[in-house]
Amino acid sequence: MTARNNRKRKFEASTRKIQLLVFVLLTIFPLSGCIQRDPEPIRIGILHSLSGTMAGSESALVDAALLAVEEINESGGILGRTIDPVVADGKSEKLTFASEAERLIKEEGVSVIFGTWTSEHRKAVKSIVEKHDSLLFYPLQYEGLEQSPNIVYLGSTPNQQIIPAVEWCHRFIGPRMFLVGSDYIFPRVANSIISDELAEFGVDAVGEEYVPLGSTDFEPVIQKILQSEPDVILNTVNGDSNQAFFGALRKAGISSDVIPVMSFSIGEPEIQSLGSEELAGNFSAWSYFQSIDTSTNRDFLKAFHAHFGIERVIGDPMEAINLGVHLWASAVEISGSVDPGDVKSAMGGKAFSAARGAVRVDGNNQHLWQAARIGRVREDGQFDIVWESDILPPANFPASRSRSEWQQLLDSLYEAWGRNWASPGAP
16 A cells, blocks of 8 residues: 555656646746737728818729729738728818828828828828828829928829920910919919920910819809910819819810810819710820720729729729839838838839839839820720820929929918918818
8 A cells, every 4th residue: 555655646746746837838838829820910091082072083092092902912911911901081171181190100000001182181191101200102193392201102293294294285286375273282383384384485374273172163264264265274173173164164165176175183083973075075194094005904904893893984093092002012022011111112113014004113202203194085984095105204393493493482382371282262
């Protein structure tokens, strides 16, 4: 019995030692740490107007951005992590854009924001991303005169849209140009650039008029157009005001056969909304048109229509934001980081085959090298591309004035509008 008891005591002692060892090991290395977990998704912000005067133009960009997210996630994500998009509504108001950008960065923890449309709204978000050293991918053509280390500019610069369009109109339509725009920073600066170009031809604009964003009263503008008898109208009206503008032109008997309009913010979605019967025969200047006949664009169209329906149309800013998400994801994969500095370093000079053609991010100013195109509106709402350039370097500060002179123009407009980037009548 004594030998048996001794063996029993030794067994119990060994068992207690094993239990103690297991306890110590579990204390130092918890079991939960041995369980493999899925990595946290990468959160991104998509910030556009889903309500207000700009919603008709901006809401479609959310779909194009979400398509890119879905494509990336279906291919395995980035760095083994999926992308989690957070959509926010800027409500066509600069203060809302700023507050939503702040919320996306601080509360939602997004690594990057894709969005905004008007330059006033971009500038509102610019201050937020710079404060937090975050990153904004801006999908619109714009007036230039800006360069931020925290913004990647995907749209056309003036030498990729405004200037080629003015030169084309002067050559193929005529020198008498009437300028009409919404009263905020983009149209004002765009028309200053246009005036500089016309001066090179030895002519002046025959008229220049502005209305607040969201305005529906174009009767005084139409009367001045009729009085000045221009060869072409250069249109920088934005948002749903275009419905009233083209309606007023039609009411006054001004069709594209009488006085054509060259627009800088009307693409396929706006035509679908306004009606191609209103716009057929008029012109627009962009870097992308849905009618580009390449295999890359056909693949893009096929993917978009498979998700959102064949009746949906695609405009330049939609393709740009889709391209932007893919560019950002590629840079994150290359750098192994979502840090804005690492992303920018990986993206600088990078070539990318997009639906709009070959592009690359300029490492100095974070704008795209890309082609310029001019299209004429068809009766089916699409464009016939009547002119296109080779790939052009981005010149965000036009050479017609010095940087200090352009800054003086910006400062004067900002002060005249009560330290805002739009007239007091704008939302």
